[in-house]
Amino acid sequence: MTDSKSTEGNLKFASLDLPEELQEGIRQTGFTECTPIQAQTLPLALQGKDVAGQAQTGTGKTAAFLIATFNHLLRNPLPEDSPANGNPRAIILAPTRELALQIHADCDSLGSATKLRCQVVFGGADYDKQRDKLQSGVDVLIGTPGRFIDYLKQGVFNLKSVQVMVLDEADRMFDLGFIKDIRYVMRRLPPAEQRLNLLFSATLSQKVLELAYEHMNDPESVQIEPEKVTADKVTQAVYFPGNHEKRRLLINLLRETKAQRTMVFVNMKHEAEKVAHLLKANDFSAAAISGDVPQKKRMRMLESFQSGELSILIATDVASRGLHIDGVTHVVNYDLPHDCEDYVHRIGRTARAGASGDAISFACESYAQSLPDIEKFIGFSIPVKPISKELLAEVINPKMPPRKRSGAPTRGGQGNGGSSAGGRGRSRSGGQNRGR
Numbered sequence: 001m002t003d004s005k006s007t008e009g010n011l012k013f014a015s016l017d018l019p020e021e022l023q024e025g026i027r028q029t030g031f032t033e034c035t036p037i038q039a040q041t042l043p044l045a046l047q048g049k050d051v052a053g054q055a056q057t058g059t060g061k062t063a064a065f066l067i068a069t070f071n072h073l074l075r076n077p078l079p080e081d082s083p084a085n086g087n088p089r090a091i092i093l094a095p096t097r098e099l100a101l102q103i104h105a106d107c108d109s110l111g112s113a114t115k116l117r118c119q120v121v122f123g124g125a126d127y128d129k130q131r132d133k134l135q136s137g138v139d140v141l142i143g144t145p146g147r148f149i150d151y152l153k154q155g156v157f158n159l160k161s162v163q164v165m166v167l168d169e170a171d172r173m174f175d176l177g178f179i180k181d182i183r184y185v186m187r188r189l190p191p192a193e194q195r196l197n198l199l200f201s202a203t204l205s206q207k208v209l210e211l212a213y214e215h216m217n218d219p220e221s222v223q224i225e226p227e228k229v230t231a232d233k234v235t236q237a238v239y240f241p242g243n244h245e246k247r248r249l250l251i252n253l254l255r256e257t258k259a260q261r262t263m264v265f266v267n268m269k270h271e272a273e274k275v276a277h278l279l280k281a282n283d284f285s286a287a288a289i290s291g292d293v294p295q296k297k298r299m300r301m302l303e304s305f306q307s308g309e310l311s312i313l314i315a316t317d318v319a320s321r322g323l324h325i326d327g328v329t330h331v332v333n334y335d336l337p338h339d340c341e342d343y344v345h346r347i348g349r350t351a352r353a354g355a356s357g358d359a360i361s362f363a364c365e366s367y368a369q370s371l372p373d374i375e376k377f378i379g380f381s382i383p384v385k386p387i388s389k390e391l392l393a394e395v396i397n398p399k400m401p402p403r404k405r406s407g408a409p410t411r412g413g414q415g416n417g418g419s420s421a422g423g424r425g426r427s428r429s430g431g432q433n434r435g436r
Contacts, residue, residue: 011039013067016046019074022067024113029106035060038067040222041198046071050197050219052212054204056348059224061168062103065092065198066110069140069164072196073116076163086137087157090164091189093145093182095172097122097295098302103142103168116140121147124295131156145173145181152185159188163195165215170201170208171341182211192217202341233356234347238382243365249387250275250334251282251395253360254312259284261305261328264314265346267335267367272314275334279312281398286312317342325349333361336370340377343370360385 011034013026034042037055044051045068055061069090078089094100104120111118121130121143130147134156141148141157151157165186167173173182189195197216201208204221212219241249254262264279264286266272272288279286287301287310304310306325317337328350337343343361350357361382363371375381 011042016042018046018067018071019114021113022070022074022110025070025110026067028112029063029109031063035064036224037061037222038064040224041065042068044220044222045196045198048072048196050192050216052199052201052204052209052216052219052221054202054221054223055200056202056224056344059348061200062106063110065166065168065200066103066107068196068198069166070111070114070116072164073139074114078161078163086135087161088138088141088159089161090140090166091148091159091162091185092140092142092166092168093148093173093185094142094168095144095176095178097124097144098298099168100142100144107140107142111140118142121151123147145178145185149181149184152188159185160190162189165189165195165197167199167211170199170211171203171205174207179207179211183215186215189215202345234350234359235356236347236359236361236382237385238361238363238371239385239387240363240368241387245387245392246334246362246364247278247397248392248395249362250332251278252391252393253332254279254284256391257330257358259330260308260311261325262312262330262332263328263346263349264312264332264334265337266314266316267337269316271335272316275314277398278395279314281396284312285310286314288314290316317346329357331357331359333359336361336363336367336374338367338370340370340374343374344378 013031013034014023018026037053037059038061041051041053041061041064045064051068053061053064055064069092073089092103094103100120100122104118107118116139117137118140119130119133119138119142121134121141123144123146131151131154134141134151138157152159167182170182173179192215197219199208199212199216199219204223209221239249250264264275266275269288269290269292272290276286276288287304289298289301293301301310301313302325305313314334317339331347331350333343333346337346347357347359350359361371371382
């Protein structure tokens with residue numbers, strides 16, 4: 001694997017040697033200038049080189065690999081006597097259904113002027129309808145590993161004609177236990193040198209690099225510089241409330257910002273439900289989304305949030321990746337995450353596609369110990385904001401419904417670790433005098 005340190009400059013999409021029908025789709029989406037990850041990966045991929053790219057959510061990686069995929073398929077049509085028979089020529093695997101759906105939407109947009117057919121498959125949706133669409137023929141197949149492999153084993157399609165393989169959010173695949181499934185698929189593809197291979201991950205960890213070495217053709221590594229780990233146009237701030245102050249601080253901050261298109265992140269599913277009840281009791285339009293919300297309800301919730309009907313979405317980390325929602329103005333970390341990378345993914349929900357946004361974090365007694373590692377990871381100290389009396393004004397506390405006993409609490413509905421012991425974080429007054 002070789003490293004690419006290309007500088008992005010101000011590379012324009014119009015300057016790239018792309019088929020006209022692909023340029024037309026790019027123009028229709030309104031894209032003009034490449035983001036850093038696009039500027040560094042596209043010139044390599046358009047030459048037919050494999051790429052392993054480090055890119056955070058919201059940096060434009062989806063457009064990067066879709067443009068490279070379309071270009072490769074348009075420049076390398078299958079021979080007329082090829083036994084493709086409607087089987088996919090490109091496959092894109094993603095860890096979550098939300099991410100798969102968003103890739104499909106972008107695929108339809110960027111490929112609107114081509115004749116390439118895109119389909120998406122994922123669990124929790126009508127099995128027969130998805131199968132029927134596949135059987136009608138597909139060029140670019142996007143999917144989550146479970147449903148994808150299910151149809152593959154059923155013989156609904158085969159992988160003999162695959163010319164492009166894309167693996168998105170490879171690190172998340174490991175986190176969710178999909179890596180055996182990924183290797184199952186990759187072992188059934190044509191040889192690596194006969195296809196274009198693109199892998200994207202928030203971090204190019206050792207396990208991700210091993211996957212790249214194993215199933216790609218001498219890929220070039222592209223990494224965005226550490227100072228660009230978080231989006232430049234996200235304004236970040238941290239408050240140091242006591243645990244008993246968090247509710248009032250949240251409500252009054254949301255009132256102060258006249259919350260619209262706001263995402264609030266918590267560490268555990270039951271906390272998301274509590275926050276949702278709190279916000280509703282204080283006249284906010286809010287709902288909680290977590291890993292075990294049924295797919296149809298999730299989609300309705302996301303559509304309502306996207307349309308503006310729902311003002312605030314409370315989410316666990318299962319929702320911090322794979323959600324592409326335009327116009328999110330504020331992200332609030334009601335609980336600081338345990339994982340530094342989760343912090344970056346959360347705040348990446350705002351300031352997308354060149355827009356600006358605000359990320360507000362609460363370093364409370366239970367989770368303040370995560371802050372030093374987060375700041376080390378992002379490369380700077382997050383500015384501290386004082387807590388005024390106005391921000392601790394009284395709020396309406398809802399009557400919570402009885403909580404069902406279901407064993408040990410889970411984090412984000414995914415069975416991960418619970419909360420940290422209280423009292424180990426820095427106090428608000430101590431946090432504001434950190435001596436920096």
